[in-house]
Amino acid sequence: MTIEVRRPRAAPYTGLRLLQTTAAFAFSSYFFFWLVGSAALWASVATGALSTLAAAGLCVAYWVSIALYKPQYGKGWPFHWFLYSGFVDLCLGYYDGTAIREGEAPSSDGKYLFAMVPHGVFGVCRSFSGGYCWREMYPGIAARWGSFGGAFYIPGVREFSLCCGCLDAGKSALTRAIKRGENVMLLPGGSKELMLTDNTSNVTKLVLRERTGFVRLAIEHGLDLVPGYCFGEKYVHDLVLLPAPIRKLLYSSFRLAGALLVGRWGTFLGKIERNGKPISLGFVWGAPIKVTQQAEPSAEYIAEVHAKYCAEVRRIFDTYKARFGYSAEEELELVSAKSKSQ
Numbered sequence: 001m002t003i004e005v006r007r008p009r010a011a012p013y014t015g016l017r018l019l020q021t022t023a024a025f026a027f028s029s030y031f032f033f034w035l036v037g038s039a040a041l042w043a044s045v046a047t048g049a050l051s052t053l054a055a056a057g058l059c060v061a062y063w064v065s066i067a068l069y070k071p072q073y074g075k076g077w078p079f080h081w082f083l084y085s086g087f088v089d090l091c092l093g094y095y096d097g098t099a100i101r102e103g104e105a106p107s108s109d110g111k112y113l114f115a116m117v118p119h120g121v122f123g124v125c126r127s128f129s130g131g132y133c134w135r136e137m138y139p140g141i142a143a144r145w146g147s148f149g150g151a152f153y154i155p156g157v158r159e160f161s162l163c164c165g166c167l168d169a170g171k172s173a174l175t176r177a178i179k180r181g182e183n184v185m186l187l188p189g190g191s192k193e194l195m196l197t198d199n200t201s202n203v204t205k206l207v208l209r210e211r212t213g214f215v216r217l218a219i220e221h222g223l224d225l226v227p228g229y230c231f232g233e234k235y236v237h238d239l240v241l242l243p244a245p246i247r248k249l250l251y252s253s254f255r256l257a258g259a260l261l262v263g264r265w266g267t268f269l270g271k272i273e274r275n276g277k278p279i280s281l282g283f284v285w286g287a288p289i290k291v292t293q294q295a296e297p298s299a300e301y302i303a304e305v306h307a308k309y310c311a312e313v314r315r316i317f318d319t320y321k322a323r324f325g326y327s328a329e330e331e332l333e334l335v336s337a338k339s340k341s342q
Contacts (some may be wrong), residue, residue, distance in 0.1 A: 004100045005133045007092035009129070010274070016093075021269070027127065028237075028268040033156025042230035072152045072161075072168040075180070079165030080142060088131030095236065095270060096280040097131040099318040100320070101288030106224070108140030111178070112288060113223040115214055119193040120233035128163065128230065128283035129185055136284065142151050148172055149193065171217065178221045179307065186299055188214045190339045199234045199274075202329045204317075208310055215306045222293030227312040231282040231324035236270035237261040259332070261279045266330040282324040286312045310334060 041058070042049040050058075071077055082088075090247070091097075106112060108224055127133065129143065146169030151161045167173045187193070189207040196205040218225045218267035242264055264271045272279055289308050294301065317332050 001106075002100060002102050003105075003137055004098065005136045006098040007096070007131070007133060009093055009096040009278075014112075018088045020094035023087055024094035024123065025267070025269045027091045028162040028263065028270055029156070031157055032162065032268070033236050033301065034154065037155060038341055045084070050214055066153060066158065070152070072147075072149075072166065073173050074176070076144065076165060076167050076177075077162040079144075079163060079273050082163040082297075082302065083130035083165050084135055084142075085281070087130065088127050089133075091127045092131055092281075095232075095272070096278065097109060097128065097133065098121060098280065098282045098324075099128050100282070100284045101137040102285065105137070105139065106141065106226075106288055110141075111181075111221070111223045112141070112143065112183045112226050113214065113218040114183070114226045114228060114230045115309065116185070116187050116230060116283075117189055117193070118197070118204055118206070118230065118233065119187045119207075120197060120230065121187045128228075129280075130164075133283075142218060143185040144174075144177050146184060146186045168188050171213070175221070178217075178223065184217070184223065186214050190337075195239075197234050197239050198336070199238065202327065203331055203333050205333050205335045206313070207337050208313075208334045209336065212302050215296060215302050215309065219294050219297040219305060222291065224288035224290055225309055226288045227286040227309055227316065229313055229316045229320075231284070231320065232279050232328065233281060235274045235279050236272075237263045237268075248311050277325065282320065282323060284316050284320050286316055298312070 009266055010020055041050070041055050044289065045052055045055050046325065092099075092176040094190070119309075126145070126306070129145070143159075143165070145166040147161050149168050149170065151166065152158045152168065167177055169186065178184060188211045188212075193207040196207065198205075219224070260270060263269045289305065291305055292301075314332055317326050322328070
């Protein structure tokens, strides 16, 4: 059984289209919420609503809270109210999003690790983990995101990530979440994969060749591994890489990708057309790959499950690429994290 759910793009110049565009702009701009906050604080001081001393006190209190309050290593924040809300539906509607789940609906009592590819420029595929599409495909199932540690030290990004249900992607934090009975969702390719995004190439590079940590995690805790592929994400933004020394510093220090995204009208808002044709994002989830729980899995078994996962990703890509506007020449290449970026 295969289920398909779509959030259609509203007609131009309508109130719904304006709401979709606004939501998508907010989602794609969360890395820069700190600018909005800084501007609001400055305006408060400039208009006399806050004294300079009070504004300075707020800044100090905020940074102290970041240093001392670290929910990303614990239970995180409540997130169902946001991730499964109408806001996410509006984002998907802007991108004319279609989600497909292959196979029968997994049991709500099951344990799962959802592994999405590709990472893409800003991870719009995360929208497909919430809203109406998710609720229809996976009723009764929720999942915690694993996010890079640096996200929880950037104002605005921290709060947005926690509202989406994110935890630190380190093994210890994810292990605690799994032991609490929570499912996990990851982008195995990480920032390295982001920096290999190239919307001018017919080759999509996935950093999966030696990325087996997510497979080991699934086996150690008996989580069925669910493969997923997001189509069209590489086309909604252009990637602008920062100079190599800056990229190296950002990644080594904070695991941040040294890149900027440019979308529609030169903003962070994703494009909805390419070469005069509309872009429609699609996300396809394959059937869960069953695993046998092992406290100390052998290298051979990890490699076996990893190979099954990679094969499923390729099958999904080849099966649905034409459906989502990819040419017959489009292909996948599995690369090492040591691959050089553009």
